[in-house]
Amino acid sequence: EIVLTQSPATLSLSLGERATLSCRASQDINNKLAWYQQKPGLTPSLLIYDASNRVTGIPVRFSGSGSGTDFTLTISSLEPEDFAVYYCQHRYNWPHTFGGGAKVEIK
């Protein structure tokens, strides 16, 4: 089973600041990684697929990069609605797994 490790677990930032979230895979997963956003009481929303492709309707301030074992989700300038928990997930093989999550909170 491929383990995805997200860091940091919590990121405390102010409005307008840049957020950089990391996801590291325990083995090479090519570009087979997605990012989700989950707000309290709501179901997750798919943001980025195959490492760097933004889902239709997702704001351009969200971008994904990386390949192999190291991946990054960047939010270029935090808006109030961006404070949430973010998860990465791979589809390289079965079983698929999620990272443990990273919370972006208001400083």
Add this chain to the structure above:
Amino acid sequence: EMRLLESGGGLVQPGGSLRLSCVASGFTLSDYAMSWVRQAPGKGLEWVSAISHSGDDTFYADSVKGRFASSRDNAKQTLYLQLSSLRAEDTAMYYCATHFPHCSSGSCSYFDHWGQGTLVTVSS
């Protein structure tokens, strides 16, 4: 509008069984591969199982393999997850979700539309 509605959760004793259902509306279920994902209270997401469009292929997390079984009835627009030999650590909200249809190769197993979930509590 695509909608998914899960049901069948509840309180069950360790070792017991439940069958979860997920009814799809607003789209043709047979057009989508599907997954179940769970989330324990206050915890992160855990992928549980996937099933192909036809139901011929199923996949499971190591933590549930041999205890859970996915199936589907496309004519009834319904997805099922049979839970057996339940343990306290299976306590979670269980969500069904469609697979994302827009990867370069077509459908891929990221999770696009989600139901609101059904809560399974395993406790004596």
